[in-house]
Amino acid sequence: MSSAQAYPLQDVAYLYDGTLEGLLSAVFLAYERHEDPIDVVREDEYEPRLLQSAIPVETDFDRANRVRRGVERACGRAAFTAIVRASTCEGYDTGAIVYRFVRYAMSRPESMRSMPILEELANPAVADLLRLVKHAGNESERMRQFVRFSHLENGVWFARVNPNANVVPLIMGYFAARLNDQPFIIYDEAHHLAGVYDGRSWQLVAGDAVSVPPATDHDRQMQEAWKRFYDALAVDARYNPELRRHFMPVRLWRNLTELEPRAAR
Amino acid sequence: MDLMRKLELLADAAKYDVACTSSGSDRGAVRGRLGATQAAGCCHSFTPDGRCISLLKVLMTNVCAYDCAYCSSRCSNEVERAAFQPRELADLTIEFYRRNYIEGLFLSSGVLSTPDYTTELMIECLRILREEYGFRGYIHAKTVPGTSPELVDVMGRLVDRLSVNLELPSQESLALLAPQKSRQQILAPMRQIAESVAESKETRALARRRNTFYSGGIQRAVGDRPFAPAGQSTQMIVGASPESDFQILSLSAALYRSLSLKRVFFSAYTPVNDDARLPRTDAVQLNREHRLYQADWLLRFYQFDVSEIIDEGSPFLDPDVDPKANWALNHLECFPVEVNTAPYEMLLRVPGIGVRGAQSIVRARRTAQLREQELRKLGIAYKRARFFITCNGSYAGGGVAFEHDALRMQLASPIRGGRHGRRADHVLPGQLSLFEGESFASKAPAVPALPPREKALAEERDALLPEWSMR
Known part of the structure; x- marks a missing residue:
């Protein structure tokens, strides 16, 4: 560690734990150590570059909060919301993109301050972040479309999803509002994260596996009804499977009630 | 008959209704009540033909007193008939909604004995949903031609969107193919809906404003619902009758203008009946439908006038080139435009730059000079746009002569999706x-x-x- 401090331009990578707080702590550390890391990566994904030193980052809520306040003071709430959304994305460079965005946000020239930072679409630091924000937005929309609840024997509504970004925290509010009288769980099997709504408020629970009681008989009937409805709607003369795949990617089919048997084939 | 079979029959009979949008209505959630709507709508599934399923789209009944040539539920066809009980359908809607299968209900119907009787059945179902179950999701209802205005008014206050099918693009075709429906029967409710929507909007806007001069008299009653807050739409069948694209687009432009419709849907005629009055073809004019929708988008989002898209001299849209590119090819004197200075309206006219792209350009160029690299990042189709723009004065469409035929070769693109189905041009x-x-x-x-x-x-x-x- 001390050697890195002695040579501030040395090639370093910061390894964080994959959480937003960890990522923001990493950003804080870069300021503290006067370093400019090339990579900011989740520790379980890190692939060392030649001659690169790796520094593990300790997740610290206070430090993360200081970064949040700093960004909000310099560029407003919307900029921080964008960071939150972007940080849900998978991908090796997510951390680095967020880091570079914060760097730019804190060092914007005075002359630009009158314009919201997210309007600077042609700036590489902003454009990269907006690309992630868009991806997270698209994936959230897919979840709003394709979450399928089933009613379990213990009265809970349960849905299993496999998004390619960690978006369950972004969609819980939406479902908790519109289905506010039914306790439900949305379990993300790709990120091992469950959003749990108990009828009053929602929270996130991390867990590697989930075991749930079977669905009620009535629920199985409704699933059958939905499948029959889906099949009845097809117009053979217009058959266009590419278009369907475009709107409804095959990777999501296995958790879609109406396509279940087809996904297995 | 069990519920499953009913659902199958009545969904099958409703599938040729094109509209399945859940947009235009923004109603937040309320604690203790089920459902909400968002302005952009939400598609919950997609059929094998790629059409979206956003609502539970069914007929109240497929029993029908009418005998329209193109319809599978017409009275002269021998098909299995079924009808939903209002409560049965309301329950099913709630069950599907709770599982996030659907965004709400799309209710249409065949004519069971009289239009008024049918509409009363539909209203009963919607009333159960809205009043008994407190359902706040999306509802789209079709009015049955010939319904009395009082019932249309009741229905309008239960739904988000109300629509009347125009069915065919001209009166003559209507008389030929749907002899029991008349122009008057279709246009009268459309006018009524347009007026009621406008009136409801105005009243509510006034009631919302605290210090208005009028506000004393028009306090909103508790539980008073707006009339079809998501407006009205319509649809017509394309290809079952001889109208040209020019007639169809002129008609839809007139509808947007005079009745402030939200959408006009086109449905490529799909043969389901054997009837001497219908074209004897197995093909479905999907490519024509696609071009019509492209033209429709130009009317609604690109500030085009119908006369710029099509004229009486050549009354059909070009099958090889989309209507926007076609306009650009015929108006080369307007191009190339400088992306760093051109007004928004002009950017919208560039092939390869859409509404999003044009907005992004306008935002981005306030802080940066745009060149090829930046434009590509903004998500415009640079490959097409480069022939019609300059970036800081430099033109990147070199290598291709700047004249109609050469550019047309570059822009001509077959419509994707032609590999399957009974595409007319397959x-x-x-x-x-x-x-x-x-x-x-x-x-x-x-x-x-x-x-x-x-x-x-x-x-x-x-x-x-x-x-x-x-x-």
């Missing part, structure tokens, strides 16, 4: 075949003798587009 009879043995004669036995109406249309089309000639 197989061109008479086109060269590499395998003589497999002549098309077996698939498309001689061009059948066309009825005079069809013949006139075919001649018109042949004269216009010799390369698409059918004979």
Whole structure:
């Protein structure tokens, strides 16, 4: 560690734990150590570059909060919301993109301050972040479309999803509002994260596996009804499977009630 | 009959209704009540043909007193008939909604005894949903032609969107193919809906404003609902009757203008009945439908006037080039435009730059000079746009002559999705075949003798587009 401090331009990578707080702590550390890391990566994904030193980052809520306040003071709430959304994305460079965005946000020239930072679409630091924000937005929309609840024997509504970004925290509010009288769980099997709504408020629970009681008989009937409805709607003369795949990617089919048997084939 | 079979029959009968949008209505959630809507709508699934399923789209009943040539539920067809009980359908809607299968209900119906009786059944179902179950999701209802205005008014206050099917683009075709429906029967409720929507909007806007001069008299009653807050839409069948694209687009432009419709849907005629009044073809004019929708988008989002898209002289849209590119090719004097200074309206006219792209350009150029690299990042189709723009004065469309024919070659693009289904342009009879043995004669036995109406249309089309000639 001390050697890195002695040579501030040395090639370093910061390894964080994959959480937003960890990522923001990493950003804080870069300021503290006067370093400019090339990579900011989740520790379980890190692939060392030649001659690169790796520094593990300790997740610290206070430090993360200081970064949040700093960004909000310099560029407003919307900029921080964008960071939150972007940080849900998978991908090796997510951390680095967020880091570079914060760097730019804190060092914007005075002359630009009158314009919201997210309007600077042609700036590489902003454009990269907006690309992630868009991806997270698209994936959230897919979840709003394709979450399928089933009613379990213990009265809970349960849905299993496999998004390619960690978006369950972004969609819980939406479902908790519109289905506010039914306790439900949305379990993300790709990120091992469950959003749990108990009828009053929602929270996130991390867990590697989930075991749930079977669905009620009535629920199985409704699933059958939905499948029959889906099949009845097809117009053979217009058959266009590419278009369907475009709107409804095959990777999501296995958790879609109406396509279940087809996904297995 | 069990519920499953009913659902299957009544969904099957409703599937040719095109509209399945859940947009235009923004109603937040309320604690203790089920459902909410968002302005952009939400598609919950997609059929094998790629159409979106956003609502539980069913008929109240497929029993019908009318005998429209193109409809599978017409009274002269021998099909299995069924009808939902209002409560049964309301329950099913709630069950599907709780599982996030749907965004709400789309309710249409065949005519069971009289239009008013049918509408009362539909209203009962919607009333159960809205009043008993407190459902706040999306509801789209079709009015049955010939319903009395009082019932339309009741219905309008239960739904988000109300629509009346125009069915066919002209009065003559309507008289021929749907003899029991009249122009008056269709236009009267459309006018009524347009007026009620406008009035409801105005009243509510006034009631919201605290310090208005009028506010004393028009306090909103508790539980008073707006009339069809997501407006009205309509649909017409394309290809079952001889109208040209020019007539169809002029009609839809007039509808947008005079009745402030939210959407006009086009449905490529799909043969379901054997009827002498209908075109004898197995093909579905999907590519024509696609071009019509492109033109429709130009009318609604790109500030085009219908006269700029199509004129009486060439009344059909170009099958090879989309209507926007076509306009650009015919107005080369307006191009190239400088992306760093051109007004928004002009950017919208550039092929390859859409509404999003134009907005992004306007935002981005306030802080940066845009060159190719930046434009590509903004998500515009640079490959197409480069022929029509300059970036800081430099033109990147070099290598291709800046004239109509050369650019047309660059912009011509076949419509994707032509590999499946009974696409009208899928197989061109008479086109060269590499395998003589497999002549098309077996698939498309001689061009059948066309009825005079069809013949006139075919001649018109042949004269216009010799390369698409059918004979």
